[in-house]
Amino acid sequence: MSTPIDHTYLQERLLHFLGIHSPVGYTDPIVREVCSELERLSIPYELTRRGAIRATLKGKCDLPARAIVVHLDTLGAMVADIKDNGRLAIVPLGTWSARFAEGARVSIFAARTIYRGTILPLKASGHVYNEEVDTQPVNWANLEVRIDEITGNLESTRDLGIRVGDFIGVDAHAEFLPNGFLVARHLDDKAGVATLLAVAKAIREQGIELPQTTHLLFTISEEVGIGASAVLHGDISEMVTIDNGTCAPGQASTEFGATIGMADSSGPFDFHLTYHLLRLCEEAKIPHARDVFRYYRCDSASAVEAGNDIRTALAAFGVDASHGYERTHIRALDAIGRLMLAYVQSPPISPGRAHLEEGLRHFPETRKVSVGPLLHEEAARVLQEPLGGHSRSEEAAPER
Numbered sequence: 001m002s003t004p005i006d007h008t009y010l011q012e013r014l015l016h017f018l019g020i021h022s023p024v025g026y027t028d029p030i031v032r033e034v035c036s037e038l039e040r041l042s043i044p045y046e047l048t049r050r051g052a053i054r055a056t057l058k059g060k061c062d063l064p065a066r067a068i069v070v071h072l073d074t075l076g077a078m079v080a081d082i083k084d085n086g087r088l089a090i091v092p093l094g095t096w097s098a099r100f101a102e103g104a105r106v107s108i109f110a111a112r113t114i115y116r117g118t119i120l121p122l123k124a125s126g127h128v129y130n131e132e133v134d135t136q137p138v139n140w141a142n143l144e145v146r147i148d149e150i151t152g153n154l155e156s157t158r159d160l161g162i163r164v165g166d167f168i169g170v171d172a173h174a175e176f177l178p179n180g181f182l183v184a185r186h187l188d189d190k191a192g193v194a195t196l197l198a199v200a201k202a203i204r205e206q207g208i209e210l211p212q213t214t215h216l217l218f219t220i221s222e223e224v225g226i227g228a229s230a231v232l233h234g235d236i237s238e239m240v241t242i243d244n245g246t247c248a249p250g251q252a253s254t255e256f257g258a259t260i261g262m263a264d265s266s267g268p269f270d271f272h273l274t275y276h277l278l279r280l281c282e283e284a285k286i287p288h289a290r291d292v293f294r295y296y297r298c299d300s301a302s303a304v305e306a307g308n309d310i311r312t313a314l315a316a317f318g319v320d321a322s323h324g325y326e327r328t329h330i331r332a333l334d335a336i337g338r339l340m341l342a343y344v345q346s347p348p349i350s351p352g353r354a355h356l357e358e359g360l361r362h363f364p365e366t367r368k369v370s371v372g373p374l375l376h377e378e379a380a381r382v383l384q385e386p387l388g389g390h391s392r393s394e395e396a397a398p399e400r
Contacts, residue, residue, distance in 0.1 A: 004202070004338075005195075005198050005199070005202060005333075005337035005338060005341075006198055006201060006202065007330060007334065009197075009198055009201060010194050010195060010197075010198040010330075010333060010337070011176060011182070013037070013193075013194040013197055013198070014174075014182070014190060014191055014193075014194035015174055015176065016033075017030065017033065017190045017193060017194060018172035018174045018184050018185075018186055018187075018190055019172065019174075020033055021074075021076070021107055021109075021169025021170075022072055022169070022186075023073070023074055023077070023078075023093050023167055023169050023170070024073035024074065024075070024076065024093050024094055024221055024222075024224050025221075026076070026109060026167040026169070027051060027072050027220040027221075028051060030072045031047070031053060031218070031220065034053060034193065034197075035047070035053060037197055038053070038055050038197075038200075038216075041197070041200055041201055041204050043055050043056070043057065043200055043204065043216070044056050045216075048230060050220060051220050052217070052218060052219050052220050052230065052231040053072075053217070053218035053231075054215055054217055054231055055215065055216040055217075055218075056213065056214075056215055056216075057200065057203060057210060057213065057214045057215075057216065057344070058210070058213050059209075059210035059212040059213040059214060060209070060210070060211050060212070061211060061212050061213065061348075062213045062235070063213075064212075064235060064236065064237035064348065064350070065214065065215055065235045066212050066213075066214050066215070066237065066238045066239065066240075066344070066348060067214065067215040067216070067217050067232070067236045067238070067240070068196060068199075068214065068216055068239070068240050068241075068242060068340055068343075068344075069218075069219060069231075069239055069240070069242070069299045069300075069303075070189050070192040070193045070195075070196050070217070070218055070241075070242050070243070070299075071193075071218070071219045071227060071243070072189075072190075072218050072219065072220050073094075073219070073220050073221055073222055073224075074094070074170075074185075074186040074189075074190070074223065075092070075093060075095075075096045075170065075185075075186070075223055075323060076092075076093040076094065076167060076168055076170055077093055077106070077119070077145075077167075077168040077170065078091055078093055078165060078166065078167055079108070079145075079162065079163065079164050079165060079168065080164065081164060082157050082158060082163075083144065083154065085152065085153065086151040086152045086153050086154060086156055087144040087146055087147065088108070088144060088145035088147065088162070088168075089141075089144060090119070090143060090144070090168060091140060092140060093167075093223070094223035094224060094323075095223070095323065096323040096324070097138070097323070097324065098138050098140045098142070098143055100324040100325065101119045101140075101143055101170070102119060102120065102121055102143065103119065103120070104118070104119045104170045104171065104185075105117075105118055105170075105171040106118065106119060106145060106168050106169060106170050107169045107171075108147065108162060108166055108167075108168050109166055109167045109168070109169065110163070110166050111161045111163065111166075112161040115147055115148065115149060115160065115162065116147075116148045117145045117147045117148055118145065118146050118148075119143055119144075119145055119170075120143065120144060120145075120146050121133070121136055121142055121143060122142050122143070122144060123136050123142075145168065147160070147162070170185060170186075172185045172186050173185060173325075180329050180331060181255075181327060181328075181329055181330075182327065182328050182329065182330060182333075183325065183326070183327045184326060185324075185325060185326060187244065187317075187319055187326040187328055188244040188319060188322055188323065188326060189222065189243050189244065191244070191317060191319075192242040192243055192244070192317070192336075193218065194333070195242060195317070195333045195336050195337050195340075196216055196242055196340070198337050199337050199340045199344075200216060202337075203341070203344070208341070208344075208345060209345075210344050210345065211345065211346075211347055211348070212344075212347075212348050215236060217231050217232070217239075217299075219231055222298065222299050226302055227299035227303065228241075228299035228300070228302050228306075228308075229303060229305070229308075230306070232303055232306075232308050236310055237310055237311065237349070237350060238273050238310060238312070238349055238350075239299075239303060239310050239311070239312050239313075240273070240277070240312075240313045240314070240340070240343060241299045241300045241312065241313070241314045242315055242316070242317075242336055242340070243298045243314065243316055244316055244318075244319035244322050244326070245259035245291055245293070245316030245318045245319060246291070246293060246296060246318075247319060247320040248320070251293075252289050252290060252291040252292075253289060253319075254287070254288075254289045254318045254332065255317075255318040255320065255327070255329040255331070255332050256287060256318070256329055256331045257287030257288050257289060257318075257335045258281060258286055258287070258289075258317070258332065258335040258336050258339050259288065259289050259290070259291050259315075259317070259318050259332075260277050260278055260281070260288060260289070260290050260314070260315060260316075261274075261290075261291060261292070261293060261298075261313070261314030261316055262274060262290050262291065262292050263292045263293070264292075264293040264294075264296045264297050264298060264301060264314065265293065265294060265296055265297050265301075266297050266304075266305065267301075269300060269312055269313045269314055270311035270312050270313055272311060272364045273311040273312065273313040273349055274313045274314075276313075276343075276346070276349060277313055277315060277339065277343065278290070280339060280342045280346060281339060283342070284338060284339070284342050286335050286338050286339050286342070287331070287335055288335065288339075291316070298314055300312035300314055311349055311350075315336055315340065316336075317333050317335075317336050318332050349364055350364060
């Protein structure tokens with residue numbers, strides 16, 4: 001069930017995608033690149049009006065279908081104002097801290113050309129401001145973009161063609177280390193994109209037969225909460241999201257295996273699909289962990305909130321410093337890739353019709369647990385049953 005993933009292909013695609021700016025709202029270049037890659041893999045696809053991609057891997061059964069979703073959009077910024085000194089006031093695209101924006105190299109997408117620049121704090125030089133460089137508050141109002149052009153006033157910047165509302169892409173500064181660590185901005189979710197394409201490549205090259213038609217979905221507005229709300233069709237009954245998991249104190253996500261999200265800020269993921277992924281990890285001996293994300297949401301949440309009647313789950317690669325200078329490990333991406341290959345070869349959760357199912361014939365079962373009061377006879381019997389291999393009196397006996 002667990003098929004090898006081409007690590008070289010995965011890392012080459014990831015490095016290439018990280019070199020393409022795709023701040024949310026400005027995703028056409030990365031959409032075109034992913035479409036070209038799908039064509040190279042001979043995988044048919046269709047585009048929504050806004051540019052989300054729905055690719056199709058045919059299976060033995062067309063209905064109901066399943067889906068795996070990743071997102072192409074990343075964090076970024078937008079020109080909020082052109083200042084009197086010719087520099088740019090900015091606002092963030094997506095949710096990320098201004099402290100991670102300081103010092104970033106950027107591209108400004110003006111109408112006529114692309115300009116380069118740097119995001120700087122208003123008080124950027126200790127030679128000028130002394131200790132004030134350390135006491136300036138961390139917020140977006142205290143940042144500006146210094147454009148690498150001859151400009152020192154509002155008029156000269158406007159002459160460049162730069163306007164309020166122009167998109168700003170933030171450089172990834174990717175570094176892949178020999179020990180397997182991958183460090184860059186925007187691993188969320190370009191690492192997921194590269195992993196999903198590596199899965200598709202393995203399916204195509206190895207002639208893997210799928211029991212159920214599987215759609216590969218690439219969304220373009222996850223970072224602003226829209227995500228998979230519009231790319232789904234009614235034929236999809238279950239969907240797994242590949243995204244980052246948060247490695248930090250108090251979290252259980254891992255950089256060295258798959259992380260199965262049990263719940264995010266929108267609530268729990270589907271019980272049956274989530275535990276199906278956990279069983280697949282155990283059967284294929286894929287290293288994994290479980291985690292709950294309190295301040296996080298993904299494409300699965302937006303899909304359900306849009307009214308789609310589907311089962312959803314989250315398979316995450318652990319990321320340290322998410323939405324900052326992110327780090328993961330090739331082991332995490334390998335584990336996610338192997339899990340997705342096992343998933344697409346496994347039977348569906350509910351093998352019934354694509355839409356509503358009459359009765360309980362295909363509805364999955366959960367273990368029944370009685371929480372009501374015990375009758376007198378039942379209580380007496382329970383007290384006599386072994387507990388953990390010992391009788392209740394043995395368990396309580398002190399050590400000699």
